[in-house]
Amino acid sequence: MPLVPLAIEQLRPYEAGLSAEAVRERYGLARIDKLASNENPLGPSPLAVEAMRRSLDRTHLYPTGGLKLRERLAGMFDLKVQNVIAGSGSEGIMAGIIRAFLCDDDEVLTTDNAFIGFQVLAKSRGVRYRTVPYTDWRYDLQALAGAINDKTKIIYLANPNNPTGTIFSRAEFDAFYEHVPQRALILLDEAYFEYARQSPRYPDSMHYRYDNVITLRTFSKVYGLAGVRIGYGFAHEELIGNLLKIKLPFEPSSVAEAAGLAALDDVEYLHRTLELNARGMRLYREAFAALGLEVVASDANFVMLPMASAAVAKTVFETLLREGVIIRPLGAFGLPHCLRISTGTMEQNERCLDAVSRALAHPHDHGSER
Ligand SMILES: Cc1ncc(COP(=O)(O)O)c(C=O)c1O
Known part of the structure; x- marks a missing residue:
């Protein structure tokens, strides 16, 4: 009998979204916007x-x-x-x-x-x-x-x-x-x-x-x-x-x-959160669609974007990472061609949209071969 049960041995560990600290360190960036884990951009209540x-x-x-x-x-x-x-x-x-x-x-x-x-x-x-x-x-x-x-x-x-x-x-x-x-x-x-x-x-x-x-x-x-x-x-x-x-x-x-x-x-904070999220979701739906992307109809605080291929998804994810915008690639979920993006403050949302737009316009600038 092995010490470690087979189910545990074969288990793929939970891969959380990248932390802001890890990305800051890796790319030496001053500003990081984390839109990867469906967290509340207003901070805690x-x-x-x-x-x-x-x-x-x-x-x-x-x-x-x-x-x-x-x-x-x-x-x-x-x-x-x-x-x-x-x-x-x-x-x-x-x-x-x-x-x-x-x-x-x-x-x-x-x-x-x-x-x-x-x-x-x-x-x-x-x-x-x-x-x-x-x-x-x-x-x-x-x-x-x-x-x-x-x-x-x-x-x-x-x-x-x-x-x-x-x-x-x-x-x-x-x-x-x-x-x-x-x-x-x-x-x-x-x-x-x-x-x-x-x-x-x-x-x-x-x-x-x-x-x-x-x-x-x-x-x-x-x-x-x-x-x-x-x-x-x-x-x-x-x-x-x-x-x-x-x-x-x-x-x-x-x-x-x-x-x-x-x-x-904290009813006031709850309302502020919901109002900000509604604005962010509206912006995401309209702006990502305007970029020609499929935006899955979401009632949460994030959207999923199926991309043309896993390679395109990887390029967009990596391009954003270099600019200090962390989004969630969905390979660990078994959807390597999809990206998930949480709503942030309106400034963060705009910054993310600009970065996605640039990544799609110049898909080869940053290469995805690594
Ligand atoms: C569907 C779903 N369930 C549960 C959780 C985990 O929530 P908690 O932080 O309460 O463990 C998450 C967090 O991402 C989630 O997306």
């Missing part, structure tokens, strides 16, 4: 920062597993605290779901090119990981329903989806749900729901609860707290109860919990 500062003098004490935040969220959504879990980012909770509910013979089902964080976590468990293709860059829920078998245990749906930004409607979900057996768990990842909920098509899953659905949300995106690691989930109390058994007992940290609680009060 000021109320959250204040609350974290205030929480620091109690950090000699163990935290309470996010109890206050769970209570607050339960109140906000008219649920019981037993229906709510808090953790180290939504990925922290996702890791618990994989650990709690998957047995060796179970299978995971999702779309091709799913959110990379989920791919890595699910594959690390060594179970069969099955996917169906997108249709027009949207989840093909009909095909997914048809692919469910006796072994399907977890069905992962991100709405909006990363990396495409596309959403599915409530009617599409309802039709899909009819085919899902009660022994299969639907993991509904709503990391970007605050951006999407303005859309009349968007099915806020809090308005329809099923016993085998777990909804995950996060403070990493719209509240600008990606570095703090705080996320939450809603589900039937039996699911939450079992998840709580295996959750690391002292996650989230007391500092992260304080940040989350205060962020929920």
